[in-house]
Amino acid sequence: MGSRQVTAWHGKNITVAGLGVSGISAARALAGLGALVTVVDGGDSEGHRTRAAELEAAGISVRLGDAQTLPEGTGLVVTSPGWKPDSPLFAAAAAAGVDVVGDVEIAWLLREVAEDLRAARSGEPRREPAPWLAITGTNGKTTTTQMLASILKAAGLRTAAVGNIGTPIIDVVLGEEQYDVLAVELSSYQLHWAPSVRPHSAAVLNLAPDHLDWHGSMEAYAADKGRIYEGNTVACVYNAADRATEDLVVEADVEEGCRAIGFTLGAPGPSMFGVVDGILVDRAFVANRQKNAQELAEVADVNPPAPHNIANALAAAALARAFGVEPRAVRDGLRDFRPDAHRVSHVDEVGGVTYVDDSKATNTHAAEASLAAFEPVVWIAGGLAKGATFDELVQKAGKRLRGAVLIGADRALIAEALARHAPEVPVVDLARTDTGAMLAAVREAARLAEPGDTVLLAPACASMDMFANYGKRGDAFADAVRELAAERA
Template sequence: MTDNPDWAGLKVVVAGLGLSGLSAARVLAGLGAEVTAVDGGDGPALRAKAEQLAGVAVRLGDGDTLPEGTELVVTSPGWPPSSPLFLAAEKAGVPVWGDVELAWRLRRPLAATGEPAPWLAVTGTNGKTTTVQMLASILTAAGRRTAAVGNVGVSVLDAVLADEPYDVLAVELSSYQLHWAPSLRPHSAAVLNLAPDHLDWHGSMEAYAADKGRIYEGNRVACVYNLADPATEALVREADVEEGCRAVGFGLGAPSLSNLGVVDGLLVDRAFVEDRANSAAEIGAVSDIVPPAPHNIANALAAAALARAYGVDAKAVRDGLRAFRPDAHRIAEVAVVDEVTWIDDSKATNTHAAAASLAAYEPVVWIAGGLAKGATFDELAAGAAGRLRAAVLIGEDRALIREALARHAPDVPVIEAAAGQTGAVAMAEVVRTAASLAAPGDTVLLAPACASMDMFTNYGERGDLFAAAVRDLAK
């Protein structure tokens, strides 16, 4: 394989028939490659997807065997490096790319600049989607044609091949995607935070952090990091960047030189101003951010830093933040019932996200549990202990949270609910139980710190059923 392959006749295997796999297979077939799409699953849904792929050979029920003569494998993000298909590719000397790597290599130059549209990239354990959407809102306010792409919104492949080209892309990247994107070199990038997650996929925290850190490789203008998370700064120090690229921190306190922060309720930039040693620029206010929870303010500062690195003025940052509203299931207020506030943060699928959510409310009846994905809960329980009125635990790995609470918050009442139940029936019981524990002035917070698939289709269904059960309670 060369950096610029002749796609015509190239024998490519696409691993996985999810959204990114389908997109990659179509694009590669359109370029003239000989594409075989493989998936370990089978059934009516996958067969229906296979029928959509004109000119692509599809092999269902066998995702482990590398077809003879394969010259490139393009994988969907969820397939782990330990998959037999990839081990066979490594043994045969066949490169493995992700959809992001493929998109990066297929970028086309803009007529105005002669270069491809720059990527402003975001990763982190939590907050990626919100930050990228904030960034896209800011870039739109600045008059740029842009989109939130990657692990959110528009497919990154569709974005780079769009008939009407984008000026700049706001790109959300997961650790999975970064693992399979060796050539990626963003204009500027941010790592929002770093906490244990997906360790079953990566094998260790060190491997997980190393994949996150790939986002800084080759940055041209700014490596944006979280002042409250030293691990993110450590990744900047280890990165091989272009000469002149700067480290820019963001945090919730008054900013020092070359950082962004908060002063008297204002968002302040001391990084992208002419005389940053002696002056700063006001780029918005905490009141411009919805909701103004601490972690969401941090997300806004990270988005602002990337936008400012790209050259966006202060007014566009403010206008973009004012226009932005978060997606569903992200610290969304559902209702106030009998002076108790009910909050849906079903998107908090790991301990780091749940900790950020818990820090925004007090006192809390906490609904938590599900699939732990290899996580431990002692640090989360210890940090939340002083805020908890009670806890309602659900799901397959509830015992891990119960034991952590027993160690670090022994006085907090803990009730296990919906054992053996799933879906709407389970959530109705969970909400009734939480209501019986809450007092006027409390917040009932769905921030499970776990994945949802043991009881629900996904975190979205979990949040929807929670909101429906709360509305029923209000009636």
């Protein structure tokens, strides 16, 4: 089906929605296959015009300042992940009977063609496309995908962490390098627009309310996450502590013989991964799993060994073992793995107080996991809530808090939850949004903290009200901690 679809793209008018990284990648790939491509984007900045000029030089049409009108003659729309399903452009496409898909869908359909092209270029025998081991979830996707890639590399396999991270997945599929297997992070946005993707094995790490303004409801959000299990051939990996992930496995249409594999921070039952006496163990891909377990690694091999990160490691190990990786490679891959910045990153210790940057905790579920790793905590939180509420988070974390420093546009929502459920916790409300706001927040946190405490930036909110992205927010926090250290030196 995929090859026939790709052949039909030649000479077809295809509209690409969005002039970002994935949109540019899709536009170039489709034009290279003979499609007549038009890119549309509502922006018209100098940066937009520069990127547009580069595409136009390659024979690709670009329309800036109008992302609502469907170009005449469009036979397919390829969207960038963040575009909402109710966008006027897509309504126009639906009215015209035109399909809308995403860049991940295009990458999946190009896999067979890419191998044909590689064989023709090299003169070597054609290989089968690299299988996908896919990962989604509200939190932990990137870390788990990178852990998985590290394990696969330790096993001697040619692999890359792709999808919602790093190089656009279309570029990887069409690139010169051949892979044995790909570790693929997929967001709910990407899964929404990828109806044909059928991974070898997949994991849903967790489910919590997020991006509901995009999906419209928790049910729709979960359904899009659950698409990752469709057509799995070996393993559907779920979180035993999150019943909703197991429910998605039950509802999935998988290949005959595909197994449900759970992971837990406790002792695992048969067909599960878990932890026994500080050892990560496999009771799924072993002989006589009713009685036996295979040791994989120690908890100390996980960096950092916080509970939520141990869960990530178990999910990565389960996918790797589903692909036939030996136990030693799981251990070696976890030891080799280094987390990205702004993910529970130790910044410094000042006056006996530890400062930790988890700016990537952009929703309540991520912040809950981060707060659970430390005690006592002075919590720096706030930003754009994205429709979230904070009562459950505060109820669970309130007893761990020495104090809270609140910043950002929706800080009042967190303040109100603290007043309801943890009224004894001192709260500093910072109305500042200037460039010195983070330094002020760190100074206030330092005032509240006592030796042995952790000052934790785990905002539970998006960053765009004050910062370009969560990375810039984390950088500002680290800079502020360094300035505080210099002041107290």
